Amino acid sequence: MFKKILIANRGEIACRVAATARRMGIRTVAVYSDADAQAKHVAACDEAVHVGGSAPKDSYLQWQRILDAARATGAQAVHPGYGFLSENDDFAQACADAGLVFIGPPPSAIRAMGLKAESKQLMEKAGVPLVPGYHGADQDPALLRREADRIGYPVLIKASAGGGGKGMRAVDKAEDFAAALASCKREAINSFGDDAVLIEKYVQRPRHIEIQVFGDTQGEVVYLFERDCSVQRRHQKVLEEAPAPGMTEAMRQQMGAAAVAAAKAVGYVGAGTVEFIVEQRADDSMSFFFMEMNTRLQVEHPVTEAITGLDLVEWQLRVASGEPLPLRQQDLRIHGHAIEARICAENPDNQFLPTTGTLQVYAKPRATAFERGAVRIDDGVRQGDAISPFYDSMVAKLIVHGATREEALALLDAALAQMHIVGLPTNVQFLRRVLASPSFAQARLDTALIERERAVLFDQEPLGLPLAAAAAVAHALQSEAARETADPFSRRDGWRSHGPMQRRFDFEFHGEPAQALLTRRRDATLQLAVGDEQADFAWTALGDGALDLRWGGRRATVNIYQKEDEAQVFSGLGATQIIVIDPLTHAGDAQAEGGRLTAPMPGKVVSFAVKTGDKVSRGQPLAVMEAMKMEHTIAAPADGVVEELLYAPGDQVAEGDELLRMAAASV
Structure with missing residues (x-):
């Protein structure tokens, strides 16, 4: 077993890996950016090395600096966490070339599954069911449009090298395809350095169910059952649970076998997730189709840990050190039900716009031993820390485990009620409303749940x-x-x-x-x-x-x-x-100036859709900003005329900066 590992990540996953390593007697090395100099994950490790500026491209994506830090501190292996370099085959190869163990799959497996189009072709050969679509290398926009027309709308455009909802757009009609494609490609090149996309049929009433797989260096692969991740916003998961409600044992075995076949097809080693889109029919029967494989540990891995009683990070460390899988398939069992809620700094009532600020109050429910009726909190922040625009908006993960789904729901709602965050908007109250919504409470799950339950989820005043x-x-x-x-x-x-x-x-x-x-x-x-x-x-x-x-x-x-x-x-x-x-000091509210449009958060101006002198209508897109790894459209609040554009594409702007000026439309 390793004596020391370097964790090439930040936030809650770095803290999570460090906790298991400490329990196993393994020393840890953290890396940190300028923005993270005082971060919780730095304090959680035995050593820490500064690797650059606040932006990921200047620090956490600088793999040569990370390799230098590993060598300088005597680390024997590198745990990539998730995100950043975790699915970068070049980094995995560089680790091997430097004499370091990459705690993850071999570079060839990452490469095979990293490009969605090529992975679909590989899965087709392995006999894994696929959604109808176009996965070819020809990226001519006219060809992509013809393929979308052939498949039939609605279609889903997906970044071939992507994940996490970035570079993904659903298109309902042909006339919207060109704009959606351009937006996907911009977001994909910014997030992954590759603007290739694939086109797939957009499955109606889809559920997102994924299978946790694990492989070792002896060629054995097992599946650790499924997770339902259907509740999503912006194609990103909000709530995850295990096991999937309504899953039959026969379908579980079929999906597990398909996931194992997918992993074996690429010689997989370590933790991975095979994601399936599940089509629900009117007679309640279901069919599943391969969507993608994430060649890393997933954000939602704690719910699998809860129902199996296993530590998946420990499994990663043991497999990476050459040990066989700790258990065989017939030894694995499901115990109870677990749900994870992603607590994010965002405003659900404003299209889930990410927010930044300081955690003036960060009060959490008391965590308990992870057993029946238990509460677990995975986070990488403390009270007084800032949520910056440089990284993901997730503040914490709140996980509960109960004997039944009903018990887990009650536990999660009670725990969310004790989650008090002051200093910036979060989705905590929104999550409570999702739990109480008829669709979620009755396990009528699909990826459109949030939109379907809009009347009870948004703009609510509970008190x-x-x-x-x-x-x-x-x-x-x-x-x-x-x-x-x-x-x-x-x-x-x-x-x-x-x-x-x-x-x-x-x-x-x-x-x-x-x-x-x-x-x-x-x-x-x-x-x-x-x-x-x-x-x-x-x-x-x-x-x-x-x-x-x-x-x-x-x-x-x-x-x-x-x-x-x-x-x-x-x-x-x-x-x-x-x-x-206070009547002694209150001087009345200032009147907001009309005709101004300001940046809702720090970020970069991607493009303007208008020019000086243009007449615009209320709701018309005016500009696109990029912040917190996502694109955000700025729309006109009222009819008017554009008087002046105050920035150029590529400019960085602070929250509240005026982007353009508008004059009221003449009557």
Whole structure:
């Protein structure tokens, strides 16, 4: 077994690999960029080496520097994690040439599966079912258009060298094909350095089910059952679970056998995932088709670990050191049900736009031993860390394991309710709504679930003004009580020699002004009025910032985190924000200037779709930005005329920078 390994990655996967290595007595070396100098993964390893600037191309993709770091620290092997260099066959070969063990498949297997078109041809020879499509080398746009017309719409354009939803577009009609193809190719060349694409039939009511495989150097391959990853946004996974709901044992064995055949066809060694698109028919029968093979450990590997009781990183290390697979196929069993939620810095109500900022509050549910009824958190951040524009927007992975799917659902919702993140928008509350949606709760899964359940998933207000205002009032009273002295003449409890005391609190809730009126009676009891609701009011501090609210026969436990005038309210029902207005300092809201369009996040201007003097309509695409590995379209908020473009394609812009100016359309 290795004495020391270098982890050529960052964030939660670097922390995850380091944890298993430490348990096995293996020393670890971290690499880090300028942006990650104080990152959690650096502290999690025994040594750390700086490899360059903040952008991945200047650090984590600089494999010569990584190889130099491995040699300088005496590492015997390199674990690539996922993303970055994990599926780069040239890097795997460079490791071997440098006398280092690459903890992953051989370069030939990465190469064979790395290009989607070639891998489809290979799988066809191996007898693995394929979706109808075009996987050829000729990339002439006219030919690709003809192939799409032949296959029949809707079709899916996919970057041949890609993954993770990058360089992928669904096209519903022929007239949209050219624009979608151009966008795919831009995103593919930026993400993978290769703009080749393939065209496939877009399967209706598809499920995304993948099989975890493992191979050793003795030629043995096993499958560790399946994961359902159908809940996606932007073709990227949101929730993953194992085993797949509705999976029959016969189909599990068929898919497992196909996955093993795929792995053996390329001489696979180590952890890999064979991804299938599953077509659901009206009679509930299903057919599966090979989609791609990810030649690395997957983000969602913890759910497989949960249902098998295995440590897949340990398996990787043992196989890479030459040991045989720890178990044979007949020794593997499924235990219970596991679900993973990807917690991301993004705004679901704004097309899942990634966000940046500082984790001012990062409160997590208590992790438990990973067994039945357990909660696990994999992350690479701490409170006070910044989510930067340089890397993926994922903050953490929250994994639960229960005896049944129903138990796992309840555990995950409870754990998400305890996940309090303040400082930037996240998808935590959106995830809770997905869990509660009829489709997900009843396991009616397909990749269109989010769009189908749009009415219950987006633009929801779970708490409402009355509870938010009551929580803010209780928080204000609690804060004042903590500042009081023992001097009775300094107390602010509202005691007076005659009549009740009344106190008004002013708020802003979802852009609208609001008030709460608190009345303290002679007997010291409280009454609170918010809008038309008026009732007895009481609260108790529970510790750790939690408050127990009683108001009008209702009771709720809430946590409030307030910075300046913004108060974030969390409860078992959900979370919301309310603005607390101090009448002594509040000077009113500034009016937003009309006619300005600003960058929603730091990034790079890819292109403008308009020029000075153009008349545009509301919703018309104006510009394309690239940030956090994805392209984002900036659309016109209203009808108008373009007055000036303030940047050129290729320019870097900061969040809030004005990209172009528009004048209102003349009437």
